[in-house]
Amino acid sequence: xxxxxxxxxxxxxxxxxxxxxxxxxxxxxxxxxxxxxxxxxxxxxxxxxxxxxxxxxxxxxxxxxxxxxxxxxxxxxxxxxxxxxxxxxxxxxxxxxxxxxxxxxxxxxxxxxxxxxxxxxxxxxxxxxxxxxxxxxxxxxxxxxxxxxxxxxxxxxxxxxxxxxxxxxxxxxxxxxxxxxxxxxxxxxxxxxxxxxxxxxxxxxxxxxxxxxxxxxxxxxxxxxxxxxxxxxxxxxxxxxxxxxxxxxxxxxxxxxxxxxxxxxxxxxxxxxxxxxxxxxx
Amino acid sequence: xxxxxxxxxxxxxxxxxxxxxxxxxxxxxxxxxxxxxxxxxxxxxxxxxxxxxxxxxxxxxxxxxxxxxxxxxxxxxxxxxxxxxxxxxxxxxxxxxxxxxxxxxxxxxxxxxxxxxxxxxxxxxxxxxxxxxxxxxxxxxxxxxxxxxxxxxxxxxxxxxxxxxxxxxxxxxxxxxxxxxxxxxxxxxxxxxxxxxxxxxxxxxxxxxxxxxxxxxxxxxxxxxxxxxxxxxxxxxxxxxxxxxx
Numbered sequence: 001x002x003x004x005x006x007x008x009x010x011x012x013x014x015x016x017x018x019x020x021x022x023x024x025x026x027x028x029x030x031x032x033x034x035x036x037x038x039x040x041x042x043x044x045x046x047x048x049x050x051x052x053x054x055x056x057x058x059x060x061x062x063x064x065x066x067x068x069x070x071x072x073x074x075x076x077x078x079x080x081x082x083x084x085x086x087x088x089x090x091x092x093x094x095x096x097x098x099x100x101x102x103x104x105x106x107x108x109x110x111x112x113x114x115x116x117x118x119x120x121x122x123x124x125x126x127x128x129x130x131x132x133x134x135x136x137x138x139x140x141x142x143x144x145x146x147x148x149x150x151x152x153x154x155x156x157x158x159x160x161x162x163x164x165x166x167x168x169x170x171x172x173x174x175x176x177x178x179x180x181x182x183x184x185x186x187x188x189x190x191x192x193x194x195x196x197x198x199x200x201x202x203x204x205x206x207x208x209x210x211x212x213x214x215x216x217x218x219x220x221x222x223x224x225x226x227x228x229x230x231x232x233x234x235x236x237x238x239x240x241x242x243x244x245x246x247x248x249x250x251x252x253x254x255x256x257x258x259x260x261x262x263x264x265x266x267x268x269x270x271x272x273x274x275x276x277x278x279x280x281x282x
Numbered sequence: 283x284x285x286x287x288x289x290x291x292x293x294x295x296x297x298x299x300x301x302x303x304x305x306x307x308x309x310x311x312x313x314x315x316x317x318x319x320x321x322x323x324x325x326x327x328x329x330x331x332x333x334x335x336x337x338x339x340x341x342x343x344x345x346x347x348x349x350x351x352x353x354x355x356x357x358x359x360x361x362x363x364x365x366x367x368x369x370x371x372x373x374x375x376x377x378x379x380x381x382x383x384x385x386x387x388x389x390x391x392x393x394x395x396x397x398x399x400x401x402x403x404x405x406x407x408x409x410x411x412x413x414x415x416x417x418x419x420x421x422x423x424x425x426x427x428x429x430x431x432x433x434x435x436x437x438x439x440x441x442x443x444x445x446x447x448x449x450x451x452x453x454x455x456x457x458x459x460x461x462x463x464x465x466x467x468x469x470x471x472x473x474x475x476x477x478x479x480x481x482x483x484x485x486x487x488x489x490x491x492x493x494x495x496x497x498x499x500x501x502x503x504x505x506x507x508x509x510x511x512x513x514x515x516x517x518x519x520x521x522x523x524x525x526x527x528x
Contacts, residue, residue, distance in 0.1 A: 022335050024489045025419040133464045180293050226342040228296050250420030
């Protein structure tokens, strides 16, 4: 078991998502930065859909009630076991009563904490990803107990961490392809979209990212149609909205661009005030 | 009615999906063709296809992996469209939904009555006489997009949405009517409440209704509402439905 001694800003259990339940209006959910999520599980030799903790901006404080091994990926927020610094992207052996804590944010926005065998919280509709109205809990709080498989203490033979390309955290370029309503934009707007910088606004979360800049437009709404994580919508008031993993499955705003999978992961590590640019690819 | 092929547009959407668009209309003949094609894609058991979802006049085909040769996949879909049997009957059911339109639940009945110059009794009667069609499920888990609202009840969405709409609320907004499967913020006008569960996680299929099904509302009073709630708790409530045959 792992006990939450102190919650961070937003800690949720996430896995590869609730794929296949969209016909009931259920969002995909799943880890925002799928790259860091997959890396953590792969370092531990976990199944590729094992559940992890995703923590946003501020890390939690966790106590281990069993020997196991863990791996931290994603944002760098000075992780420590019993106060001693540990590294990201490497298997870490932990013993009963060890405490994992985090410090200041150095880069990135979302931390992934994977445990050997994955967290064993209840599966709902084939996934452990927390979501309001689907899972009983929507985020971790102090005192929560998370079941794990447990693994005998192993002295990890791995001494070097996996090197992660820093561009995953520092790249300002977000790759996009055209969306179904792209052709309805006039050339001026099409150019503005890729020439302008966008600043991530305070209204950004697991459902959608938004920006401070607006794009004046006279695009008409569409009759409600299907959307995906990574779909960029443009509202009549000029808001540019990038839908993220917890987005609804349908929407009525024009879908002007679509992020690549890799760019959804990159954007997930961006944070209030960060600047990005959209880059069109074929 | 003869066989009618629509002019469809096939658009690469994400790396893993293709969007198929019919003319942008909310119409039963389009929905029917959408559902026939959707069934046909699903029944073709193409291994690379993960799932197929629909909205009013579009289908999203989601693949297991990044699509390698997009135009090959599009030609496969195009061929499938022309090999569908447009006379196939997509089997649908008609569900009878109890709704209590009492003032306790129908929070916006007075307002609509005034705006539409229509008595509350007439609003209830117009709302419960229509035969609605489920176009798809979206917005919230278990939220049915229903078409078929009487024109006299078309009313713009509320200027400021409610912070919390009660679970089971029956509402109208624009040309549509719907039921909030769980409490949530919402901008539609609330005219009643149903005791039924529209998103039940204890079931294998959490929604009883599917795209293409029909919905009819029938008015119940406060006592019947309470009785049905009790029966649902005891697991003895029998939801009425019939196979649509028209």
